[in-house]
Amino acid sequence: MRPLFIFLLTSLLSPWGWAADSDTLNSPQWQFVHTRFLKAEPYQFDGAVKVEAPTDAEDSLNVPISFQVDGLEGIQEIVVVADLNPIPQVLRFRPKEMRPHLSFRMKLQQGSPIHVAAKTADGLWHVGGVWVNAAGGGCTLPSVGTASGDWTKTLGQVSANVWQRPDGSNRLRVRVMHPMDTGLASGIPTFHIENLNVLSEDGKVLAELDLFEPISENPMLSFDVPKQTQFKLEGRDNNGNKIQAEVVQ
C-alpha cells in the first residue's frame, strides 16, 4: 500500500516523469493544459512561437495578446490557453492561406501564464508563452452590452479595414459586435461567437478561427493576410446567430 502511495504521489508531483521539456513559465497548470487542450500529445517549448503581451495588464477585460509563429512548416492548428483562467481555452486558429500571426484581446480573471501552442504536420506541438499580471475579475463581469441592453441593436455587425504593410503582406483588422458573455456572471448565460472564418473574395478559406468565452467583448482581431483587398467573413455564435460580411479596403 505504502510504496504504491508514494509512487502515485511522486508521479503526480514530478514534472519530469513524463514531460519532454520544462515549462519556462513555471505554470502550476501546465500538466492540465497539456492533457486537456493538447490531448497529451508530444510537445516542445520552442522559441519559434513568439507571444507578446504587456507584463502588466492595464484592463483585465481587454488584455492584448499577439503571436507570430515563424520558421515552422505545415502548421495545422494554433491553440491559445490562459492557464489560470476559470475558462482556460481562449481560441483555436487554423491558418490555411495566411501567415500564422494573430492579435486579439482577452479577459483575465487573474494574472496567468498565456500559452500558445502550434501543431506541425508531424504531430508535434511547439509551445511558447508569456506571463501577464492582472488585477483580474475580467471573466465574472457582465459585458457592457448586456449590462446596458444595447447589444441587440448591433449584434453581429462587422467593421473592418485593410492596410498594405511595409513587409509585403496586408493587414486585415476586424471588429465583430458581440457581448461575448462568459456565463460566469450571475444570471447571464454563456453567449459567445464560436466560429469565424476569413475567406478570400472568391470563397476560398484563408483561415478558420474558433473563439471561446475569454475573448473580449466586441472581438477585435488583426490578421496578416495575402495581398488582397477584399474578404468575406463567415461565422456564428453559440445561439446560432450568423455572422456574414464582406470587407473591402
Add this chain to the structure above:
Amino acid sequence: MKRLLGIGLLACSIQLSAASFEYPLQPQAIAPDTFVLEGKTEDFSKENGGYIVNAAYIVTNDGVVVIDTGPSRRFGEQQRALIEKATGKRVIRVYITHHHPDHFFGNQAFADLPIYALPETIRGVQREGETFSNNMYRLIGDWMRDTSVVAPNQEAKLGREVIGGHELELLAFKGHTPADLAVFDHTTGVLFAGDLVFNQRAATTPHANIVDWLASLEQLLKLPFKVLVPGHGKVTQNDQPIAQTRAYLVWLQTILQQAAANGLDMNEVMATPIPADFKEVALAQNELNRSVAHLYPALEAEQLKPAKQAE
C-alpha cells in the same frame, strides 16, 4: 511537529511587527510658509507604499491648508501628525486636486475638516473609489490597512479667497481627468498644478483627454507663478515641467494616431521606440503601455469602416 509550527508562527509575527509602515516624509521648504512632501517617481509598490506623489501644505496665520492627502490612511495620518508637530498649528482645510487614488486616500485622517474638490472629482471618487481601493490593496498591500474611501465633503469654490494672509486662487481645468483643480497662491507665487504637470516622470492617462489637457497646459503657462509644484517629480522655479509634459503628450497623441492609421494592433504600438528626449523620464515605457490600453481603442475604431452585411 507542533513545536515547529509554533516557531514558524512566532517567526512570522516577528517579521510582521518589524515592518513599521512609516512613510519617509521630509518637508521641503519651497517658498515662504510653503512645504512639499515629495514622493518618488516610481509606480505603486509594496516597497514605496504608494508614496509616489507630491503632497503639499501652506502654513497660514489661521492654520494649515493641505493639498492632497496621499495614497492611504496611514499616509494621511502621518502627514497630519507631521504637519501639526512641525508647525504647531492645526490643519484647517484640505484641497484634493483630482480623483486618482494616490491623491485622496489619506482623506480619512482629515474627515473632521472641510475637504474641498471640484464636483466632478467628488463624483469620480464616489463612482470609482471602491475599484481604486481594491487595486491599491493589491499593489501596496498592508500599507493600505484600514483605508477606506472618504469622498471630499465640500465643493471647491472657484476664484480668489484670502486664508490667514495667503490669497489662494482655485482654478478648474480638465484633461488629466474630467476635473483637475489647480491652486495658485498669489501671496507666494506658488502654483500647485496637480497631475496636469509631471516632472521627469511620464504622464498617466487612465482618464485623460489629451486635447483638453494640452489646452489646460496653455492656460497654466499664462499664470505668473514663481514656483511650480507638479503632481509627480521635483518642484521647479521655471515652466520646464509644463513644456516637458506638453511635448510628451503631443508625442503620445501623434504615435497613437499614426499607429491607428497604419492598422497596428496594441502590442505593436507598445513597441514604439521612446524618443531620446524622454529617455530620462521615469516609467516612460510603462506609461506608454498603459496609455495604449486607455487611448488606443477609440483611435483604432475610427479607422474601421462598416462592412457590408450579407443576408
